[in-house]
Amino acid sequence: MPLVVIGGVAAGLSAASRARRLDPQLEITVLEKGPVISYGACGLPYFVEGRIRKPEQLIVYTPEYFRKQRQIDVRTNSRVVGISHPRREVQLESGERVPYERLVIATGARCDTSGIAGAQLPHVFTLQTPDDATRLRGFIEQKHPRRAVVIGGGYIGLEVADALRRQALRVTVLQASQHLLQRDEEHWNTLARRQLERHGVELRCGVEAKSIAADSVGDFPADVVVIAAGFKPNVALAAEAGVETGRTGAIRTDDHMETSLRGVFAAGDCAEVNHLVTGRAAWIPLGTTANKTGRVAGANAAGGRERFAGIVGTSIVSVFGMAFASTGISATEARAAGLSPVSARIEALSRPGYFQGARTTVELVADRATRRILGATVIGEQDAAGRIDVVATALQTRMRVDEFEQLDLAYAPPFATVWDPLLVAAQQLMKEL
């Protein structure tokens, strides 16, 4: 009863590994279209920066490891071009057909450059695979570009801007909307803009890059261009096979990560998941969710009955050493969802001054009617991950602000202040409610 997994990165390999653990006898095949598997896509900007020195460091496991240690047949350079669910088989580019009993679709997402003329020019890059990163770094080392344009002001865009700036390039970031890092809060965008400018990055919001020339993007000179925009879930293969997609455009799944076709599961960046704050399907492609949904899809494809509760939309990014962390939804998103959001923002030291405490900005959003916390942002150079994780945990359990305000958080002078900035924000929010 073979299990076939399409995709050999985070979600696909989590699924295959979990299936193996639950069923030692199961025949498992992983089909990966590219030459390598199991890479940390989130590390690619740090390879471009030079912090990660060798491309091999981006690879966690090899196909040999999976074959020998886990008895999973991982096949690279094996692009699936069709799924025939009535026949329970997938067709490879080579013409070969691979039968399955259960299927996990983990085809990921892509940076869709089709709307940008000139995207195929030799000085234009995306950053999705180790190959992409190696080509970009090779280009920088050999051609010594001086001026870079980064298209996209999301996580990858700003991480790449940071990486290029640290290599002394002049960097311009073009962002189509007015929002950076996928949050609409004004202070968030102000602080992100300020941090970029402080580190010499030119930022232009409201600029949609439609074409790239040999030495510029519109008015902006460019010896090298990185496209970090237009991310879309890879759903064509699934859709052609009759798998339903949801309102986000990604593959619709139930809480067992099963698609509209029985026995066909989806996980990772190609799939929708439940957003625990809004109660609606969301598409927020991240490595953490890919791994978790992969595990659940793999378990259920192997005959288990596991459930993926959902996400709360937590993310974090470092922009020149300052963390921009967020979870849940913004006040604007809450209003759009029919709620009555109230928010409070405070600035406080992350630790006492005599432990070099840095200023941290915390914004909390709650619903006026229920007092339930809806979201938060934490911005600062210290301890932002831990703090946003506390709010993420509170969101997962639908905690109210008055409960949150009394959280028994750890305190000693090297680590925090006696009133943690999270609790100060909660106290402020209680006054607004």
Next chain:
Amino acid sequence: MPLVVIGGVAAGLSAASRARRLDPQLEITVLEKGPVISYGACGLPYFVEGRIRKPEQLIVYTPEYFRKQRQIDVRTNSRVVGISHPRREVQLESGERVPYERLVIATGARCDTSGIAGAQLPHVFTLQTPDDATRLRGFIEQKHPRRAVVIGGGYIGLEVADALRRQALRVTVLQASQHLLQRDEEHWNTLARRQLERHGVELRCGVEAKSIAADSVGDFPADVVVIAAGFKPNVALAAEAGVETGRTGAIRTDDHMETSLRGVFAAGDCAEVNHLVTGRAAWIPLGTTANKTGRVAGANAAGGRERFAGIVGTSIVSVFGMAFASTGISATEARAAGLSPVSARIEALSRPGYFQGARTTVELVADRATRRILGATVIGEQDAAGRIDVVATALQTRMRVDEFEQLDLAYAPPFATVWDPLLVAAQQLMKEL
């Protein structure tokens, strides 16, 4: 309708400030036995270390600040020697009587040295007030002691050992029990012992110091001795007035921080609070809890109706740069409470190697029957506070391990690993359940 608060440190001043905010007209008097108020007792070891340079830095607010900014009459050197609740008045050492309508008792805790002969010798110190810390630092600067004995292996004991060692003293820590830092887990104690030894601190467990001589404590030579053991709640005043104490020896309170006498509240280190994991009263004196219970006591003393839900027993301490963080209860404590604990311990990198990730040890304890998380320890040089706070938040909402395992925690390479050590521990624990 005057409010009187006994005690001018964390709990007392939180109570007075909160009462003022709720009732701008209330007559509020704070009676502090010592010469200063509003000091950060948790900072005292860092003053001894020299990291905090001036004793004034330990003081947050002055009596003048409270008088002028908050219209609160704060009286220092005003020791209360009796409470007559039938007359609604307290008696000062000076003979003066101060009437009250509502009373908040925030008398704190003390280091009881009465069982140790020689505790009054001039080279013997405790570390409870800025005066204590100033005297100890003065002694070190003037007498240049070379050998120190610290009595007590709890938080303050090890913080003081760290502080003295950094001033190049030879340091021996004597601990009566086999447990350091108030946890009984074997690996916790092994790692704490190892960290002390690695930094040249001699540790002797199972040694009860009963007498101190001019140049030694038992077999251990000592030019200076710090007693950081025998902590007890200051309840004599309350008990004499008929306020009930609980099984922990501290003042019993309800969830409004009201004592057995109507109109008399207690907060901070002299009071018991509800432990949300065990459901029983607990006495865990910490600055964070003092501030929170002070706020609630003050609000209710001013006619409010606020509730303090309880604590989960979170704490953290730095021992030569390594954090020892814990929350909830240990497996041993869980068994004693009639539960069936299962625990799992993992070691993992806190962040990727290319971001100088340090090894971190996470132990999670859950109840086999309900899968509910009961407690955790996190030990490591990075990010321990944020991680223990996530577990503390989970404990507050009685989260199960299978829910915890799917927490949507923040990930980007500068901050964490894609499977956070907390989630790895939860996965391991799921296998054990």
